[in-house]
Amino acid sequence: MAVSKNLTIVFIIIYLIVIVYIFLFLYIPDFQNLIITSRQNLIVITQGSNYFWALLISFGICFLGSASIGFPVPFPFVLFSLSNSVYLKYSNMGLEIAQILQTGPFWIEILALALIGGLGSALGESTGYAAGYGAKKLTDERNSELLSNINGFGKLILKNQKRTPLYIFLFALTPLPDDILFLPLGMIKYPFWKCIIPGWLGKNFTTLVYCCWPIFVAIGFMAQGIQSNDKSSIITEAILLLVTITVMFFIMAFNWTKFLEKRSQKKLNKKSDL
Numbered sequence: 234m235a236v237s238k239n240l241t242i243v244f245i246i247i248y249l250i251v252i253v254y255i256f257l258f259l260y261i262p263d264f265q266n267l268i269i270t271s272r273q274n275l276i277v278i279t280q281g282s283n284y285f286w287a288l289l290i291s292f293g294i295c296f297l298g299s300a301s302i303g304f305p306v307p308f309p310f311v312l313f314s315l316s317n318s319v320y321l322k323y324s325n326m327g328l329e330i331a332q333i334l335q336t337g338p339f340w341i342e343i344l345a346l347a348l349i350g351g352l353g354s355a356l357g358e359s360t361g362y363a364a365g366y367g368a369k370k371l372t373d374e375r376n377s378e379l380l381s382n383i384n385g386f387g388k389l390i391l392k393n394q395k396r397t398p399l400y401i402f403l404f405a406l407t408p409l410p411d412d413i414l415f416l417p418l419g420m421i422k423y424p425f426w427k428c429i430i431p432g433w434l435g436k437n438f439t440t441l442v443y444c445c446w447p448i449f450v451a452i453g454f455m456a457q458g459i460q461s462n463d464k465s466s467i468i469t470e471a472i473l474l475l476v477t478i479t480v481m482f483f484i485m486a487f488n489w490t491k492f493l494e495k496r497s498q499k500k501l502n503k504k505s506d507l
Contacts, residue, residue, distance in 0.1 A: 292353035299357025316444035350440035355433035365419025398431045405435025417495040
């Protein structure tokens with residue numbers, strides 16, 4: 234496992250916190266009422282001039298999510314919560330889901346959260362690239378198993394540099410930690426503009442999906458004939474957070490260096506057989 238014990242403990246603590254949160258929410262009425270009331274009060278952050286602060290939060294959390302090296306920042310959960318507050322704002326006006334989908338200002342607010350979040354992610358990626366610029370020295374000095382593993386994954390992705398922009402774009406479409414890719418990009422001095430443009434485009438799609446997730450959930454409930462409410466939405470948010478953390482842990486824990494070595498050895502064996 235490439236993840237350090239300390240980082241594994243961090244993941245475990247996050248898991249336990251979310252599980253305890255779900256348990257308390259389901260079985261403790263007072264706690265459930267507190268969370269629902271707090272969630273309804275969150276609508277204030279997207280009303281009027283307060284919406285500016287929602288944009289700043291979107292930018293900041295996405296920047297941290299991309300800038301953090303080897304540490305999980307569950308920014309999709311925050312984007313979901315922000316966009317959900319926008320959805321609740323229009324829902325509290327008495328609008329049905331179909332009416333909300335036809336409301337122009339609603340989509341403008343959702344798109345703004347997504348684009349600002351995408352910009353934050355794109356700028357955050359530059360920190361991983363900058364760190365990777367001296368990654369060889371950094372890896373040698375720290376003797377970091379995590380950084381070495383990240384380097385192995387980078388070599389796998391960068392094997393065909395002509396496809397690298399496509400890989401960057403596709404990688405940006407996922408919730409995977411960006412430093413896993415951008416550290417080795419900086420290490421080989423890959424042109425920064427070729428990194429930031431496809432990364433920004435990919436992140437825009439990613440943040441838009443997260444910001445539209447409350448709509449997907451509402452439509453899903455409606456298709457099943459289930460009435461969406463605060464309780465179901467809060468449980469969905471918690472599950473989304475667990476899924477995000479699980480994906481982050483997998484990509485950090487998988488031994489990409491060993492995988493790359495086995496892949497290279499198989500190719501050598503095939504060539505020798507020929």
